[in-house]
Amino acid sequence: MSKLGQAKRIIFLKTADGQLFEVDEPVAMEFEIVKSFFDENEDAADDTVVPLPNVSAEPLAGIIEFCKAHVEFRANGAAGKDEVKKFNAEYIKEKSNEQLKELILAANYLNIKEMLDFLTETIANRLKNKSVEYVRAFFGIENDFTPQEEEAVRKEYEWAFEGVDED
Amino acid sequence: MGLNFRNDIWGSWSFSGLDKESEKSIGLSCDDVWGSWSFSSLDNDFLDKESKDSFDQELGGAVDELPMPTFTAIIQDFETDIGGLWGCESEKHNGDQKSFSGLNLVRFQQLKGNLQFDKISIPISSFSQIEIGNGVPYGDNSGCSGNVNVNDGVVCNNEAKEVCFDCGGGGIPHDALFFALGCLGVKDLLSVERVCRSLRDAVRSDPLLWRSIHIYQPLSSKISDDALVKLTGRAAGTLQCLSLVNCCRITDIGLKRVLESNPGLKKLCVPDCLKLSTEGILSNLRAFMSAGTPGIKHLRIGRQMGITDKQFEEFKCLLGEDDNMQLRTRKPQFFGFEHLYPPCDDDRAFDIESCPKCQKLGLVYDCPRESCRAKDHASQVCRGCTLCIARCFYCGCCLEDCEYEETFCLDMLCVDCLKKLVEKSEVCFLF
Structure with a gap:
């Protein structure tokens, strides 16, 4: 695993549709499934490609965008502030129902609790008070x-x- | 392993697929009204992609050890094979092309705690009896139902709650929707349950969705004792938090019935329930605590009229409230429309206390105004019952050094809130 002072480690993720993503380590470690992959294979080489056979490129790109922003928020000590809410609102505004559903399944598979909670709440809000x-x-x-x-x-x-x- | 479907209308038909002896083949036989027909060695491709061992293992109940893509792939293959199979065989035997079209829809879908074969729902815990709904159009006599016997237990996976498969196709709720159910309140759950079968079954069969029940407007004025008992019954005894705000039809007897069938209840919130009496709540609580339950730890009774000192002491004793702890962990309580009955999420055991100014028992409020909260002399703290300190009925701040209006209902409204309400044009009903 990376140590202090080392160059930023990149994690390689391969989606179901064969696309390769290069993700900064802190962002990739938001994905519980990636984290446990490396926890279990501690001696995995740095260029190990983590296969994500249940996620395709589009939702993964969206998830990386979300997690990246949230990792930064946390680093800046802005977690839970209005800034985050604003980002979340903007993020979700441009997502269609279909995209949202794909994101939920992907976030569930990758096991990202924070994002899953946020997405399910969004869906729930779209269901609330509806006939x-x-x-x-x-x-x-x-x-x-x-x-x-x-x-x-x-x-x-x-x-x-x-x-x-x-x- | 084999699947045997018994069906009243169609006689019997069975899948003897996934036989250990005959690898890579499914046998399926069917005795129907046109006589009997059988399939065997249906599709050599089936299971080709996956090792037979893994599938057997999976069907034996160890699906959680398998990587999900394996299962999805099998299911998809299975779907295609079975669908294609039935489609073509039915034409051969019946000559009626329409008759089996519905069977192409056979689909496996993992829902919350249920394995669903489209119209066939298998509760995870028991595999002995399965219902086939009558939605699949079997020929002209659509609407048949029967029991399905599954011998060895098909896919049993308790982890599966978190796993979803969707084999495509419109009309069926997307799995993502099921995740959202946990965020919905009672009214929305009751509404979602009317959408389609799979949502209905998901809502009804998951006690966790009903572990915390909050009834507020507009349901509060409609819910009756019987309805409440039925609703709380959905939690199957796991109810932990019950909040009834202004439920004017709920009586002490109704509350008693709910408490009796939900021994795990920890939080009870019954403000402004006009038919509940202080004595009634107290005796319910007494009975509940003596039944050897873990007991209610948090109680909110709101503006109950005329609580006596003796009752107050007994409440505190029953709730096991520790005075010192209460002071330490107390969150400020605000009066006003904006703060009306927040979910009982603070640590206080009991909402009634004695007013620091008049010593009478009742609800005591803090002031949301920054300047009032900054005062640290106990005697000056802006804290008291509504009789001692008049507050804006909207924001809850005190009305000292502040202009205010009196509404038609004799509520006070501070100028700031008045402006806000005028902007939102909600003010007309107040005067």
């Missing part, structure tokens, strides 16, 4: 209930939805 029809349309979900089932599930907690405004 069933809106959620189906927004996330492209098909209604696979039979009419009887739908009626049953609707009836069960009907009291909770009385007098709810439509979107």
Whole structure:
């Protein structure tokens, strides 16, 4: 592992679609899966390529961008401040639902808790206070209930939805 | 290992795939209304890419030892093979091209704690009985259901909660959505449950989603005793935190029923529940604590009228509150609309205390104003019940040396908040 004073170590990551990423060590160590890879193989050579067979290039690029910024925030002692919130808001603003979903799966696979928490909360915020029809349309979900089932599930907690405004 | 599907309408059909003896082949037989048909040695490609050993091992329940890509690849192969297979065989036997089209949809999907074969859901813990829903169009008589017996236990993986596969295809909720369920409140969970089957099953079958239940507007005025008991039942006894804000239909008896079935409850927050009485809460708490449970550690009762000194002492005793600790860890409590019932996340055991100014029991508030908090002389600290220190009902700051307005409801509103509200044009209802 890198020691103080050494040149910045680069970690090589290879995605499912065969792209090679070069990532600074502190950023790559945000990924629990990469960290444990090196913890288990302590004598791994510096140019070892870590395969990430469940992540493709696009979400990984997004994740690296996010983690890089957060590593810097932490280094500057800005963690938890408005600056971070602003970055997060900007970061998520330009992501479509599809991208967001891919990011979540990738962040889950790479096991980056901080990012996963942030992303799931974002998805949750997009679900909050929405009607069933809106959620189906927004996330492209098909209604696979039979009419009887739908009626049953609707009836069960009907009291909770009385007098709810439509979107 | 083999899969045997029994189906009332179709007679019996079985997968005897993944046989240890016949490597790289699946056998599948089906007795249906048109007679019996069987498949064997279906696809030599199946399992070609993966070693048979690893698949057997996986099906034996050790999937967590396998790298995920292996499993995904197998599943995808399996999907293609089975799908293609059924499609072509059904044409041969039936002549009706439409009849098996639905089976191309057979899909394996790992959901929270469930292994899902698209329409087939297998709870991780038991593999003896599996339901096939009736969504798959089997020929013209769509809507058949039956039991599936799985002999050896298919893929059993408790780690799988965290692992998702999606074999593509529209209409099915993306796995990422299931992660988000943990961040949703009661009302949104109830709403999401109406979206589709897999979300319904995910919401209903995961007690962890219901471990902490907060009921506030707009549900609070609607929830009844029975509804609350049913809702808390979803936690399957794991309920830890229950917060009922202004639930005016909940009675002492309803609360008793909830407490009885949730011995693990640690936090109870029932402010402004008008049908709950101080004595009722106290006797519920007494019964709850004597049942040998770990007990409630945090209680919020809000503006309960007329709590006596004796009741207060008993509450404190039941909650095991230590006076010194309370002073040390106390977070400031603010009055006002903006701070109304934050989630009970502070360490205090009990929200009622005696007002430092009038010594009466009730809710005691600190002042959010910087200048007031800076004062360090105990006698001058801006801290007291709402009768001793008048506060802005919106921001909670004291109204000393500050202009304020009185609203129609006789609440005080400081000028700063008035300006803010005017800007947001929310002020009209106040006057």
